[in-house]
Amino acid sequence: MSKSKQTLSPGQALPVLDTDRIERVRVSLAFLPLAAPISDAKVLTGRQKPLTEIAFIFAEIQTRDGHEGVGFGYSKRAGGPGMYAHAKEIAPNLIGEDPNDIAKIWNKLCWAGASMGRSGLTTQAIAPFDIALWDMKAKRAGLPLAKLLGAQRDSVQCYNTSGGYLSMPLPQVLDNIDAARANGIGGIKIKVGQPDTAADLKRVEAVRKHLGDDFCFMVDANQQWDRGTAQRMGRTLEQYNLVWIEEPLDAYDHEGHAALAASLDTPVATGEMLTSFGEHAQLITSGACDFVQPDAPRVGGITPFLQIMSLADFKGLKLAPHFAMEIHLHLAAAYAREPWLEHFEWLEPLFNERLELRDGRMLVPNRPGLGFSLSEQTRKWTSESASFDGKS
Structure with missing residues (x-):
C-alpha cells in the first residue's frame, strides 16, 4: 500500500501550527x-x-x-x-x-x-x-486525569485523618472511627505528639484495641518530637503494628529521619511540608523516609509532583500524598507502587461532585479532567x- 506524504521544496519552511491560546x-x-x-x-x-x-x-x-x-x-x-x-x-x-x-x-x-x-x-x-x-x-x-497520566489502577486504598485530631476527646475519636469504617474507609490515622507521651500511648493503645489487630493504623506526630523522643516513641510503638509513623521530626531534619527510618521496623512517612521538587529530592536521596508524602498544591502543582513521583519510584519508596484527595487520587492512581490516599471530607462543600469510597478504596471518577466544578x-x-x- 502506498502512502502519500507532504514534500517541501528546497528552502520552504514548515507550516506554522495554529494552536489554541x-x-x-x-x-x-x-x-x-x-x-x-x-x-x-x-x-x-x-x-x-x-x-x-x-x-x-x-x-x-x-x-x-x-x-x-x-x-x-x-x-x-x-x-x-x-x-x-x-x-x-x-x-x-x-x-x-x-x-x-x-x-x-x-x-x-x-x-x-x-x-x-x-x-x-x-x-x-x-x-x-x-x-x-x-x-x-x-x-x-x-479522559480522567489519572487515565491521561497512565493509570496503574482504578481505585486507591484510602485512610481517614480528619476524625483523629487531638482536639477531639478519645470517645469522640472512637465514634469517628466507627463512622469512617461504616463508610468504607481502609485505614485510620490519629494525631500524636502531645507534650505528655504517656497520653499519646494511651490513645494509640485504645485505638488499636478498638480497631483490632489487623486494621490499617497510622499515627502522625506533626514534627513535634526531638530525635531522642522520636527514637524512644518509635521503639515503643513497634508493638502496635502501624503502617507508618508520620512526621516524627522536623520536616527538614533529613539526617534524623534517615537514622530513625533505618533503626525502626515501622516505616517512617514525611514530606507534606516541603514546597519544591528540590526539597523532596534531598529528602528522598538521603533515605529519610519509607513513604513520601508530597502535596501537589504545596510543591507547585502537578508538574513538579510528577517529577517527585518518578524519583520516589526510582528509589523504591511508597507514596501517600498529603491532603487534597480530589487532586491526589488521580496522581496516586498513576503511581507504579500501591499508594495510600488521605481522606478529608472538609473540601466537599467547594465542589458540585463527590468521590466514591468502596471497600477501603477511593474510586477514580470517570469524569474528564479532575472531575470537579466549583459550587x-x-x-x-x-x-x-x-x-x-x-x-x-
Whole structure:
C-alpha cells in the first residue's frame, strides 16, 4: 500500500501550527470555614493556634477555542492572602500561551517570581494555574486525569485523618472511627505528639484495641518530637503494628529521619511540608523516609509532583500524598507502587461532585479532567477575585 506524504521544496519552511491560546484567567481567594476548631500537636506545644478556616486560591483558565480548566492551592492559617497576591502578579504571564505547553508555562511563572525564591509561597502560588492546565488537558482528551497520566489502577486504598485530631476527646475519636469504617474507609490515622507521651500511648493503645489487630493504623506526630523522643516513641510503638509513623521530626531534619527510618521496623512517612521538587529530592536521596508524602498544591502543582513521583519510584519508596484527595487520587492512581490516599471530607462543600469510597478504596471518577466544578457555595465564600485577558 502506498502512502502519500507532504514534500517541501528546497528552502520552504514548515507550516506554522495554529494552536489554541490562553485567552482569560480568573484568580480568586475563598475561605472555607471548619465546623469546629481543629488542634494537632503543634497547637498543644504552643507553636500554632487552632485551625478554624482554610484559604483557597482558585485559578480558572479559558482558551480561545473554548476550553476550560480549574485548579486550586490552599493555605492553613497564615499565608492565603499572600499566595493570592503573588498569583495575581504572575497570572498575566499565561495570556497568549499555548495551554498544552504546561512545563514551559510552569518555568515561566516560576522565573517571574524567582527573586523571592523557587520554593515556599512563590511555588505554591503557581500550583492553581498548573493544576488548572492539567485539568484542561485531560478534559480536552476526554479522559480522567489519572487515565491521561497512565493509570496503574482504578481505585486507591484510602485512610481517614480528619476524625483523629487531638482536639477531639478519645470517645469522640472512637465514634469517628466507627463512622469512617461504616463508610468504607481502609485505614485510620490519629494525631500524636502531645507534650505528655504517656497520653499519646494511651490513645494509640485504645485505638488499636478498638480497631483490632489487623486494621490499617497510622499515627502522625506533626514534627513535634526531638530525635531522642522520636527514637524512644518509635521503639515503643513497634508493638502496635502501624503502617507508618508520620512526621516524627522536623520536616527538614533529613539526617534524623534517615537514622530513625533505618533503626525502626515501622516505616517512617514525611514530606507534606516541603514546597519544591528540590526539597523532596534531598529528602528522598538521603533515605529519610519509607513513604513520601508530597502535596501537589504545596510543591507547585502537578508538574513538579510528577517529577517527585518518578524519583520516589526510582528509589523504591511508597507514596501517600498529603491532603487534597480530589487532586491526589488521580496522581496516586498513576503511581507504579500501591499508594495510600488521605481522606478529608472538609473540601466537599467547594465542589458540585463527590468521590466514591468502596471497600477501603477511593474510586477514580470517570469524569474528564479532575472531575470537579466549583459550587455556588464556593462563590459565596470568595472574598476577592481578579480577571486577566489580552486586553488587561
